[in-house]
Amino acid sequence: MPSKLFVSAQEVAERAGVSRSAVSRTFTPGASVSADTRRRVLEAAEALGYHVNHLARGLMRNESGIVCLIVSDVATPYRSALLRELTIQLQNAGKVAMFVNTDRSDGSVDRALQQAIRYRADASIILSGLPDKSITQLCLRSGQRLVLINRDDDQPGTLKINLDDYESGGRIATAFVRAGCRTLAFANSEARTPSLMGRERGFIAAAETLGLEVVVERYGSTGYEAGRVLAQRMLTRAERPDGVFCATDLLACGFMDAARHQFGLSIPDQLCVAGFDDIEQASWSSFDLTTFAQPVTAIASQAVKWLAGGREDEPEEAHSITLKAELIWRGSIRKG
Amino acid sequence: MPSKLFVSAQEVAERAGVSRSAVSRTFTPGASVSADTRRRVLEAAEALGYHVNHLARGLMRNESGIVCLIVSDVATPYRSALLRELTIQLQNAGKVAMFVNTDRSDGSVDRALQQAIRYRADASIILSGLPDKSITQLCLRSGQRLVLINRDDDQPGTLKINLDDYESGGRIATAFVRAGCRTLAFANSEARTPSLMGRERGFIAAAETLGLEVVVERYGSTGYEAGRVLAQRMLTRAERPDGVFCATDLLACGFMDAARHQFGLSIPDQLCVAGFDDIEQASWSSFDLTTFAQPVTAIASQAVKWLAGGREDEPEEAHSITLKAELIWRGSIRKG
DNA sequence: GTTCGTTTTGCACGCGCTTGCAAATATGCC
DNA sequence: GGCATATTTGCAAGCGCGTGCAAAACGAAC
Numbered sequence: 011m012p013s014k015l016f017v018s019a020q021e022v023a024e025r026a027g028v029s030r031s032a033v034s035r036t037f038t039p040g041a042s043v044s045a046d047t048r049r050r051v052l053e054a055a056e057a058l059g060y061h062v063n064h065l066a067r068g069l070m071r072n073e074s075g076i077v078c079l080i081v082s083d084v085a086t087p088y089r090s091a092l093l094r095e096l097t098i099q100l101q102n103a104g105k106v107a108m109f110v111n112t113d114r115s116d117g118s119v120d121r122a123l124q125q126a127i128r129y130r131a132d133a134s135i136i137l138s139g140l141p142d143k144s145i146t147q148l149c150l151r152s153g154q155r156l157v158l159i160n161r162d163d164d165q166p167g168t169l170k171i172n173l174d175d176y177e178s179g180g181r182i183a184t185a186f187v188r189a190g191c192r193t194l195a196f197a198n199s200e201a202r203t204p205s206l207m208g209r210e211r212g213f214i215a216a217a218e219t220l221g222l223e224v225v226v227e228r229y230g231s232t233g234y235e236a237g238r239v240l241a242q243r244m245l246t247r248a249e250r251p252d253g254v255f256c257a258t259d260l261l262a263c264g265f266m267d268a269a270r271h272q273f274g275l276s277i278p279d280q281l282c283v284a285g286f287d288d289i290e291q292a293s294w295s296s297f298d299l300t301t302f303a304q305p306v307t308a309i310a311s312q313a314v315k316w317l318a319g320g321r322e323d324e325p326e327e328a329h330s331i332t333l334k335a336e337l338i339w340r341g342s343i344r345k346g
Numbered sequence: 347m348p349s350k351l352f353v354s355a356q357e358v359a360e361r362a363g364v365s366r367s368a369v370s371r372t373f374t375p376g377a378s379v380s381a382d383t384r385r386r387v388l389e390a391a392e393a394l395g396y397h398v399n400h401l402a403r404g405l406m407r408n409e410s411g412i413v414c415l416i417v418s419d420v421a422t423p424y425r426s427a428l429l430r431e432l433t434i435q436l437q438n439a440g441k442v443a444m445f446v447n448t449d450r451s452d453g454s455v456d457r458a459l460q461q462a463i464r465y466r467a468d469a470s471i472i473l474s475g476l477p478d479k480s481i482t483q484l485c486l487r488s489g490q491r492l493v494l495i496n497r498d499d500d501q502p503g504t505l506k507i508n509l510d511d512y513e514s515g516g517r518i519a520t521a522f523v524r525a526g527c528r529t530l531a532f533a534n535s536e537a538r539t540p541s542l543m544g545r546e547r548g549f550i551a552a553a554e555t556l557g558l559e560v561v562v563e564r565y566g567s568t569g570y571e572a573g574r575v576l577a578q579r580m581l582t583r584a585e586r587p588d589g590v591f592c593a594t595d596l597l598a599c600g601f602m603d604a605a606r607h608q609f610g611l612s613i614p615d616q617l618c619v620a621g622f623d624d625i626e627q628a629s630w631s632s633f634d635l636t637t638f639a640q641p642v643t644a645i646a647s648q649a650v651k652w653l654a655g656g657r658e659d660e661p662e663e664a665h666s667i668t669l670k671a672e673l674i675w676r677g678s679i680r681k682g
Numbered sequence: 683g684t685t686c687g688t689t690t691t692g693c694a695c696g697c698g699c700t701t702g703c704a705a706a707t708a709t710g711c712c
Numbered sequence: 713g714g715c716a717t718a719t720t721t722g723c724a725a726g727c728g729c730g731t732g733c734a735a736a737a738c739g740a741a742c
């Protein structure tokens with residue numbers, strides 16, 4: 011076990027010739043310290059390399075400054091982009107991000123939240139999976155703030171941030187029809203999360219209104235490989251679709267690659283494709299994918315505002331925010 | 347300010363009808379508690395939703411369990427893959443990852459390390475940038491472990507993990523020559539980090555040995571857009587290169603896209619390309635890129651082993667580990 | 683039942699910090 | 713200078729926990 015090596019406020023106090031309280035107050039904004047002692051304390055602290063122990067401070071203040079991010083598949087483009095935005099904005103708000111990786115196993119998210127409790131995180135942001143009700147209750151009861159992003163669960167006291175998935179599905183259906191597509195299809199993962207299903211339902215509903223039926227295929231995860239498989243399944247059908255909405259950009263990339271390289275199809279002439287997320291690769295000229303942009307900056311700022319912001323406002327009321335996904339028009343759909 | 351809401355060991359003790367020490371000991375592996383009291387404590391803890399306060403525990407044990415990850419550009423494929431591996435392995439080792447995002451501004455890494463000190467992190471892993479010597483000194487003096495990944499700095503007491511960049515450059519030069527390439531080029535970022543420069547120097551040296559000269563161009567960051575610009579510069583030269591080693595996969599993707607879609611070149615027939623990192627996109631059929639795989643799993647496990655492992659072994663000795671990047675052969679280079 | 687050795691248990695202290703309170707010091711005004 | 717008021721300062725308590733130490737409980741052997 012490492013011995014006590016970090017320099018403490020005590021040592022700074024001795025060197026500066028003041029009391030330990032004075033040191034503490036110097037590093038507490040708004041506390042009452044004279045300019046002179048403050049200067050002496052700062053000098054001593056600088057010389058000794060003193061930094062306030064946030065563990066101890068958190069103990070006293072009952073506020074650790076830690077925010078726990080709970081995520082799976084962090085290596086995925088959309089996830090890592092959101093994570094980046096979140097950590098940056100948390101830092102700007104004076105918080106620090108703690109990171110817990112989850113997998114698909116049972117109770118993985120619950121264990122992550124327990125970790126958040128152990129470190130007395132001020133808040134947790136859940137990007138993947140859905141925790142058990144009992145444990146979110148415990149979090150809330152413990153005064154922890156909870157943000158659920160793209161999760162659909164009714165937990166009073168939490169902040170839910172969602173997109174207009176259903177409407178987006180509708181908008182892209184219209185775009186396909188305008189481009190002259192006759193046979194629409196929806197390529198989905200079998201994960202059946204609320205956001206994915208929202209896109210699917212919105213797409214189907216709008217297509218029906220426009221007098222078209224939609225072929226739906228669901229397979230695997232939301233990644234590139236699944237997109238390839240979905241293309242193989244869909245493009246070998248008797249009636250080959252000519253307008254495909256993929257539930258995510260990664261699916262779309264896989265789909266396009268298979269369509270072009272295995273089936274020799276030309277996009278957008280013979281096949282129109284759209285995705286969702288606007289990951290960086292969507293803008294690459296190999297894909298040039300029309301897609302919906304996740305408003306990651308807005309998502310992050312809403313989340314951070316809620317959890318860093320006012321303490322007492324409306325603690326009981328279930329907050330829910332719906333943000334708009336912007337349609338980014340590129341070359342994978344013919345101009346109407 | 348939130349009031350005290352988290353349940354404490356005291357409350358558990360009262361409910362279980364034992365002393366607070368008994369509670370503490372129940373959650374301390376190897377401590378002396380009878381089976382009976384342990385059971386009663388666990389029951390009470392479960393009922394109350396008690397979780398040990400790691401902030402307070404860290405204070406006592408002088409070991410927070412926190413490991414600080416210092417990264418910039420986390421949304422980048424290679425970075426997020428490494429991050430994923432690190433967080434997973436840290437979790438398995440019973441540590442928790444704290445995340446600090448840096449930018450390119452001066453002192454950004456230093457501020458990140460200060461954050462690590464404030465939270466009394468047991469260790470910090472630096473993936474980007476290079477901290478000031480004075481602050482790494484402070485970290486080490488405070489008993490913090492330091493891991494530098496792909497940074498080249500001589501800091502005694504830290505663990506450095508690097509790749510055989512120079513040798514990789516040599517290996518790929520040989521491959522190009524075997525594929526019949528006559529005009530070699532190296533597409534680099536202007537970041538001039540040790541790893542990037544190592545690849546460049548190794549490539550040039552090997553090419554010279556093989557009797558070929560190398561055109562070097564450096565521009566921008568290590569991303570896709572820079573790759574496009576580099577392609578524009580290189581492919582308009584009087585003597586157009588037919589074998590290009592790009593310092594990263596993202597550069598290679600941009601380079602290939604520009605080569606194909608702007609210059610109408612066919613890969614690998616008219617142009618051979620290689621990259622470095624083996625990001626997921628390298629395996630996509632649009633790129634099918636021959637590249638070197640970063641051994642992210644090995645990097646992470648070495649890092650975690652060092653910082654979680656033995657405390658007293660060789661604290662002074664500067665450790666340095668060089669791992670081998672495996673050449674992943676795909677279709678962007680002709681078979682020799 | 684007594685003795686001795688072995689757990690088990692509770693007490694009390696301290697980790698590094700914040701903060702209410704009262705004493706000490708500075709400031710303003712006549 | 714004298715007084716009232718405002719500011720600064722140190723003391724001490726306490727945040728939730730781990731742990732050394734001695735007392736208590738237990739178990740075995742006679």
